[in-house]
Amino acid sequence: MASEALVVIDMQNDFCPGGALAVTGGDEIVPLVNDMIRNTEHVVLTQDWHPAGHSSFASSHPGSKPFEAIAMSYGDQTLWPDHCIQGSLGADFHSGLAWAKAELVVRKGFRTAIDSYSAFFENDHETPTGLAGYLKERGIGTITLVGLATDFCVAYSALDAVKHGFATTVRIDACRGIDLDGSVETMVDRMRQAGVKLV
Ligand code: VGL
Numbered sequence: 219m220a221s222e223a224l225v226v227i228d229m230q231n232d233f234c235p236g237g238a239l240a241v242t243g244g245d246e247i248v249p250l251v252n253d254m255i256r257n258t259e260h261v262v263l264t265q266d267w268h269p270a271g272h273s274s275f276a277s278s279h280p281g282s283k284p285f286e287a288i289a290m291s292y293g294d295q296t297l298w299p300d301h302c303i304q305g306s307l308g309a310d311f312h313s314g315l316a317w318a319k320a321e322l323v324v325r326k327g328f329r330t331a332i333d334s335y336s337a338f339f340e341n342d343h344e345t346p347t348g349l350a351g352y353l354k355e356r357g358i359g360t361i362t363l364v365g366l367a368t369d370f371c372v373a374y375s376a377l378d379a380v381k382h383g384f385a386t387t388v389r390i391d392a393c394r395g396i397d398l399d400g401s402v403e404t405m406v407d408r409m410r411q412a413g414v415k416l417v
């Protein structure tokens with residue numbers, strides 16, 4: 219029988235207040251996410267995990283500033299402050315997150331030349347992370363997504379989940395967004411149109 223999983227996206231220090239790419243209210247959702255972890259049988263976490271000098275960092279492109287977009291071989295890429303560097307404190311999960319129960323941690327963004335918002339594909343929309351195969355092999359057909367950030371990693375993960383045929387819910391109350399130029403509204407619309415259930 220197909221079962222379900224909770225996928226907790228990027229609940230890391232750098233996306234919480236005080237972090238390098240802080241999402242407003244990012245830490246507020248920790249208690250709710252913990253309740254959901256407690257109440258779901260299968261839990262998967264993602265962890266943004268960049269090498270120093272990653273190509274998504276504005277610091278790797280002289281003359282560019284964080285939050286500008288540049289053209290990469292795989293399409294437009296927003297540039298970010300240095301964040302979630304492999305092994306750094308900023309890349310650790312929020313200290314209040316009840317992560318111990320997780321059956322899998324998917325790390326993403328570890329290739330210098332390409333960013334990865336989605337838990338399923340890198341930003342070329344081609345290179346798989348392995349998560350779809352893992353879930354399918356485990357008989358998991360239904361997923362609920364929570365975490366950071368609504369308009370980037372959560373949204374792209376949800377869109378790819380639907381493409382893979384998973385029944386996909388985003389618990390919007392357990393997410394917080396970065397919101398660059400209305401990107402939360404844009405991505406919420408895109409998710410709804412794609413058939414993601416937004417609760
Ligand atoms: C994210 C920007 C850069 C996210 C990760 O988790 O939404 N956003 N890296």
Ligand code: ZN
Nearest residue numbers: 266301302327
């Ligand atoms: Zn990142």
